[in-house]
Amino acid sequence: MASVPFAPDVFTWPADEPQLVGGRCGECGSVTFPQPPSCARCGSTAVERHLLPRRGTLWTFTTQEFLPKEPYASGETPETFRPYGVGLVQLGDEVRVEGRLTTADVARLEFGMEMEVVVVPFRIDADGTEVVTYAFAPVDAGVEGADQAGER
Amino acid sequence: MSVAIIGVGLHPFGRFGDTSAIDMGAVAIRAALADAGITWPDVQFAFGGSFEVDNPDAVTSRLGLTGIPFMDVYNGCATAASALQLTADAIRSGQFDLGVAVGMDKHAAGAFTSDPVDYAAPPWYGEMGYFLTTKFFAMKINRYMHDHGISAETLARVAAKNYRNGALNPNAFRRTPVSVEDILASRMLNHPLTHYMFCAPDEGAAAVVLCRADQAHRYTSTPVYLRATTLRTRRYGAFEVHASWAAVDQDDAPTVYASRAAYEQAGIGPEDVDVVQLQDTDAGAEVIHLAENGFCADGDQERLVADGATEIDGPLPVNTDGGLIANGEPIGASGLRQVHELVLQLRGQAGDRQVPGSPKVGYAQLYGAPGTAGVSILTT
Numbered sequence A: 001m002a003s004v005p006f007a008p009d010v011f012t013w014p015a016d017e018p019q020l021v022g023g024r025c026g027e028c029g030s031v032t033f034p035q036p037p038s039c040a041r042c043g044s045t046a047v048e049r050h051l052l053p054r055r056g057t058l059w060t061f062t063t064q065e066f067l068p069k070e071p072y073a074s075g076e077t078p079e080t081f082r083p084y085g086v087g088l089v090q091l092g093d094e095v096r097v098e099g100r101l102t103t104a105d106v107a108r109l110e111f112g113m114e115m116e117v118v119v120v121p122f123r124i125d126a127d128g129t130e131v132v133t134y135a136f137a138p139v140d141a142g143v144e145g146a147d148q149a150g151e152r
Numbered sequence B: 001m002s003v004a005i006i007g008v009g010l011h012p013f014g015r016f017g018d019t020s021a022i023d024m025g026a027v028a029i030r031a032a033l034a035d036a037g038i039t040w041p042d043v044q045f046a047f048g049g050s051f052e053v054d055n056p057d058a059v060t061s062r063l064g065l066t067g068i069p070f071m072d073v074y075n076g077c078a079t080a081a082s083a084l085q086l087t088a089d090a091i092r093s094g095q096f097d098l099g100v101a102v103g104m105d106k107h108a109a110g111a112f113t114s115d116p117v118d119y120a121a122p123p124w125y126g127e128m129g130y131f132l133t134t135k136f137f138a139m140k141i142n143r144y145m146h147d148h149g150i151s152a153e154t155l156a157r158v159a160a161k162n163y164r165n166g167a168l169n170p171n172a173f174r175r176t177p178v179s180v181e182d183i184l185a186s187r188m189l190n191h192p193l194t195h196y197m198f199c200a201p202d203e204g205a206a207a208v209v210l211c212r213a214d215q216a217h218r219y220t221s222t223p224v225y226l227r228a229t230t231l232r233t234r235r236y237g238a239f240e241v242h243a244s245w246a247a248v249d250q251d252d253a254p255t256v257y258a259s260r261a262a263y264e265q266a267g268i269g270p271e272d273v274d275v276v277q278l279q280d281t282d283a284g285a286e287v288i289h290l291a292e293n294g295f296c297a298d299g300d301q302e303r304l305v306a307d308g309a310t311e312i313d314g315p316l317p318v319n320t321d322g323g324l325i326a327n328g329e330p331i332g333a334s335g336l337r338q339v340h341e342l343v344l345q346l347r348g349q350a351g352d353r354q355v356p357g358s359p360k361v362g363y364a365q366l367y368g369a370p371g372t373a374g375v376s377i378l379t380t
């Protein structure tokens, strides 16, 4: 079955070791995610595509325990909604990136724990296409330790 | 040219059926005019703030079509602070002697919705479940609690105080005290923030009449002087709402810069402030904003809140009218509600919630997406 990223060029896919696609400013070196049209620090438009480190540390986190309004597009209803974790992960010393976490159980999350980028299912479209997204998983638990439905 | 506040007026905050935002704005302006002892034809100009109403100047059709310049502003959660600053600046510049700042809004229940690209966020930011202010505030306070030893009980105590203060305020939306236990036990929305720790979008309006300070005594024996109005946007390195990334090299939040500039403009420091209104979008925001506005060191909130320092009768009264948690947030009006409360407190007219000891200096702070802060300082 086809698995399609939710948006083009946000992460490398298909890939055994997916990486997030950020931007690096050719003028001041500022690294951001995703790749922006210009630099948030200096305003330069010379921002180049830059693959981010796969691993980092959890800087902060929370849980999303109610169904977001539109434009949220997971296809869930208030009845089928599954809470998800969200965090900021510091990738190397380059940038802190916001992403979904593979667990919504705060007992399994610690400030500073090692995390890595994984690609997980987000929704199944009517034509059977599986839409996938990037997420951060605790390194010692790995993707197998994640608690989301449909995890590989 | 310095500026005085000679009248304040409010339409209560809450839910009001079919009453339009414009009509609530008219109620607030009429109350402010009566408070100043003037009539609408005395008003030379106005600034009106709203999120939901495209043209707040439509309120002139309720008050009298006098032909005055009436300028509409929208600046996120700092909309009211912007309307206040622009009104004050127009008087400071010598262009006008007397004007009105008004804010009005009427929001549907639930979180605000917009298009994330209008906040410079990625186009998929909402689709993928990131476009939520509550989630940002939760991530910010969670890290802050970890770094500075703040407990969930402290967040609940802050919310309980604001509900208790709201119960003393006839204009508040939430007028029923809620216990610390019930706040902690209410539904978790975004860890560590529970349902009762958040404010809700609602409806309401507030208005302020300003004039040249040297003419204030024509209208009132108790003018309140606007000593500082500042606005700042986020700098590179600040961790802000609706952003898919944050820089590793951290900088202070925009509130810190707005606050420092306001103290400098007013020529006073946080130790001189007698009554404080802070943006408590959630209980954690009040905790963080106490430090960002210079009222304590990071981490001191744990002890200050436990000791009751921020209660109405404490040494540092915060959100004496119940803040956003008890009043809700009609965006355009919220900051002028803060000013309304400070003026009543400085005049000694705050009734059951009056801060004892004749407060002389009031401080108000707003913060909102995508990283904008406003601060006002008022004195007797």
Ligand SMILES: [Zn+2]
Residues within 6 Å of the ligand: A025, A026, A027, A028, A029, A030, A039, A040, A041, A042, A043, A044
């Ligand atoms: Zn740059």
